[in-house]
Amino acid sequence: MGKVSEDKEYVGFAALPNQLHRKSVKKGFDFTLMVAGESGLGKSTLINSLFLTNLYEDRQLPEASARLTQTLTIERRGVEIEEGGIKVKLTLVDTPGFGDSLDCSDCWLPVVHFIEEQFEQYLRDESGLNRKNIQDSRVHCCLYFISPFGRGLRPLDVAFLRAVHQKVNIIPVIGKADALMPNETQALKQKIRDQLKEEEINIYQFPDCDSDEDEDFKRQDAEMKESIPFAVVGSCEVVRAGGIRPVRGRRYSWGTVEVENPHHCDFLNLRRMLVQTHLQDLKEVTHDLLYEGYRARCLQSLARPGARDRASRSKLSRQSATEIPLPMLPLAETEKLIREKDEELRRMQEMLEKMQAQMQQSQAQGEQSDAL
């Protein structure tokens, strides 16, 4: 009798998180991180420090003469990191050549194009027939490096951020922060925060922690949020700082900067937020907010009359029978161009008609005067 009542009260939901955990560990995680910013801000060093790998082993820095004609390229590097039985497939997207040339107008367009391409690829896969192994190559997070030597965001920074802030999670970072004294760091952070608010740029908002967390955690969380943008220093060299343990840092003649010392820089904060606590959240925001926004914009533009005709015409050429006409999934730019050309044609038509009417009028007047 007693045993039956026991079975009745205990259902077994409590084991669900464990099942989830096991499944995720088996599946592994994949994460795509983009780094952007001018060259020479310590991007590669920071990535190597963050993930404790040497992703940039075979990198060849271009010479000055090669830089004169360099354009922005997008490079992808992949690495598999395993820790505690959990596999992470990390893809790093690099943007060498950003901000290097004399005229940097529109140099961010290849980056925007790349991000949208990944969204488009995912949309196609999601709407396709075989959805078992969708590769998620969407960019989950963009670390944007700001120069510590400027007086806040430069015009190029603002232009880039405005172009991508609706499409990717942005985490602004101040590179080479060991060039700054403490009061300079604070002033620069405040100025950047003010500028971001002024230009209405949406950076990634770290979610508020639950109200039932303990005070310590809440305080830590608030501190981390206050230190955005993170002022970071990267290093893969191990130095002996004066303490007993060797630490990673940079040795100068006047002292040694310790990368993992919270008083020296915000590296620990960045690593904690990016890798330890918010990796999954970044992926979710990318999927739930940014990707859905892109998808809605895309499908809405297809629902407009001009687009639907073109889409339905080419539906026959598509092999997989999908309900939603995807083949003409045009990027916003080409759709805009087509619309503009249509407008132009209509305007030219109107002008022609007007000119014809004028000619007829003048002819009629001429005849009248002849008659008189």
Place this chain on the structure above:
Amino acid sequence: MRTQWSPSAAPVTPLSPLHPDDRHPCALGPMDPLRRSPSPCTSRPPSPRTPPCEMLGHVGIEAVLEQLKIKAMKMGFEFNIMVVGQSGLGKSTMVNTLFKSKMWKSTLPGLGVPMPQTLQLQSVTHIIEENSVKLKLTVTDTPGFGDQINNDKCWDPILGYINGQYERYLQEEILITRQRHIPDTRVHCCVYFVPPTGHCLRPLDIEFLQRLCRTVNVVPVIARADSLTIEEREAFRRRIQHDLRAHCIEVYPQKCFDEDISDRILNSKIRDRIPFAVVGADQEHLVNGRCVLGRKTKWGIIEVENMAHCEFPLLRDLLIRSHLQDLKDITHNVHYENYRVFRLNQSHALPRGPGWVNLAPAPADLTATPGPWKVRWQAHDSSDEEC
């Protein structure tokens, strides 16, 4: 009259027998065909080299130095320097540190004026006095340089300004009744601040340096060098030197203007260390009981005048203690003369008017550089790279 160049030397007499405002540089001193003064002398054959003769007693010729010194002290010295670089590289702080005075208020980000949309030049003049030697110092700043998205032709206003100063001097010089002392506003030295990326020169740096080295003395420095370790600095410096050679950019001290062997030795030492890795600071801190200028971070204090920390003393010695007069000489004898020849050639077709020479109206676009140096004397050491 160049004294030994060493960073720790006490302040040396900044004099040389040549004062740039002398009308005929050849009027003083023996006619040495190896002397670098073009135009006025090429029309006349150089006088034969006078052989030295034996002195039989003490005459007192060396007192002429004392007389020159007294005259120079009465007149005072002028020095015009221009600082060029992106905002935030510490240009104003560096000027304050160089001349140990608050020429400009160096500002933290956010508290300063908003970034100008276009390049604007600002000049500030101060008279500094030390040991009864008066120096009229003019510093020209270039806020907004290289800060825009499209930085093409951002050097045009700077070139225009420099050539404008040459034009002003030229106009004064060709008057029939000239002033006794023509005010010298020509830029004697342009300090170019390279950001410490650690990689190599950027296209903007190369384009700017190529154009400006033909018009004015340029001294490049690695700015905010406290973000680079010693090894990184050396590697960066070598790469920059390689880039400068590859693009035929001759920075000060130029190899072709070394007068004799001692000059060459001295200047080679400097050329080996250019660009200097500098740090500027205008706040004082207490280190080991001494009050020093420096930057205080959580991991140490960077002392500006400590050679182990940065190369600011080298820059200061170059600009002020050892080569100040040389900078002025080269500006007057080479860069200004080139500009003058260029302008006179432009107007040679015009008839002689009421003035001594009728100059064609100054071109609206003062950015045309006269061209490569016309070296009129025998270059006794042919440089390896002919550009």
